[in-house]
Amino acid sequence: MTLSNGELGELLRAAAAEEQDHRRRALERAAGAVRSWPEEARDLADADRSLTELRAVGPWVAARIHAWLDDPPPVPEPDETRRGYLALAEVHGVLDADPSWAAAPCADLQMHTTFSDGRLPLEEMVELARAMGRPFVAVTDHSQTLKIAHGMTPEELATQGRAIDGMNEVFVANGEPFRVLRSIEVDAFADGSLDMDEASLARLDLVLAAFHSQLRVTEDSTDRYLATLRNPGMHVLAHPKARMYGRRVGLVADWRRVFAEAAALGVAIELDATPARQDLNVELATIARGEGVRWFSIGSDAHAAAELGALPFGLATAALAGIPRERILNFQPVETVVSWARELRETRR
Numbered sequence: 001m002t003l004s005n006g007e008l009g010e011l012l013r014a015a016a017a018e019e020q021d022h023r024r025r026a027l028e029r030a031a032g033a034v035r036s037w038p039e040e041a042r043d044l045a046d047a048d049r050s051l052t053e054l055r056a057v058g059p060w061v062a063a064r065i066h067a068w069l070d071d072p073p074p075v076p077e078p079d080e081t082r083r084g085y086l087a088l089a090e091v092h093g094v095l096d097a098d099p100s101w102a103a104a105p106c107a108d109l110q111m112h113t114t115f116s117d118g119r120l121p122l123e124e125m126v127e128l129a130r131a132m133g134r135p136f137v138a139v140t141d142h143s144q145t146l147k148i149a150h151g152m153t154p155e156e157l158a159t160q161g162r163a164i165d166g167m168n169e170v171f172v173a174n175g176e177p178f179r180v181l182r183s184i185e186v187d188a189f190a191d192g193s194l195d196m197d198e199a200s201l202a203r204l205d206l207v208l209a210a211f212h213s214q215l216r217v218t219e220d221s222t223d224r225y226l227a228t229l230r231n232p233g234m235h236v237l238a239h240p241k242a243r244m245y246g247r248r249v250g251l252v253a254d255w256r257r258v259f260a261e262a263a264a265l266g267v268a269i270e271l272d273a274t275p276a277r278q279d280l281n282v283e284l285a286t287i288a289r290g291e292g293v294r295w296f297s298i299g300s301d302a303h304a305a306a307e308l309g310a311l312p313f314g315l316a317t318a319a320l321a322g323i324p325r326e327r328i329l330n331f332q333p334v335e336t337v338v339s340w341a342r343e344l345r346e347t348r349r
């Protein structure tokens, strides 16, 4: 029996609570860093490499970890807000075991720009994603009700759409296959209505709908999900559970019913790859696959340059949930995604 980085994180957290001052801070720093360690600590130890290669690990913390690896103690149950998250080393392990995942060109179907709460202008964000080898991307800024994220008005959405059309014209003229989809992460209200007029949404290539308010209610939210899925203006239910690592468990629902409805309607379900979201997680993604959801959509949900690198968390989730690439929009040709969304809109109208 060997400990994973995630388990070491819980041990470090518990050990920190037993210490004072600088020792406590050292353990807390290491506990905060484990999820971004690129390799399993146990693999470094097995290879006689120093654990101080890992971020936030000094010699004293390394000695503590070695002692746990040599003689694993019981691991405390993580807090509810930290359950069901993959650590980076685990993501690498899953994708290394089946290199076909990383080898296949994969689009990024959620990212933000300065049109809402992203840090980079549209052109820069898109160029970075293109340079990473993404075959196409969806730009999914927020809608106006999300004031905290400077959401877009219909006019701003139209302006962004024209800018994207201009970028695609240049790609076409240059014989470059890369494309940018006009998209949005539109707020979905409790009654299933969306925070953007139908005509504006109808001009987009892909519409992601998401909940951003009343995310801490503990009552069952199944009706809210069903109402949103039934809105013919949307294509993808984004970060469905709306959870956040260490902060929020997200919404509660009869997930089988929610996913069965998505399957019946032909609506896509997102695997949000932001490490602190991982929404759906492996458990719910497995249920969604089992209920027959036809299409999954993976997005980095990047708000800054470095966050564009989060996509592997979504790929590892799909791999662990047994979702084949044939059921993931990101791995289809861009024309297939656009025509799928158009047909879905027309058949639901």
Ligand SMILES: [Zn+2]
Pocket: 185, 210, 212, 238, 239
């Ligand atoms: Zn969101």
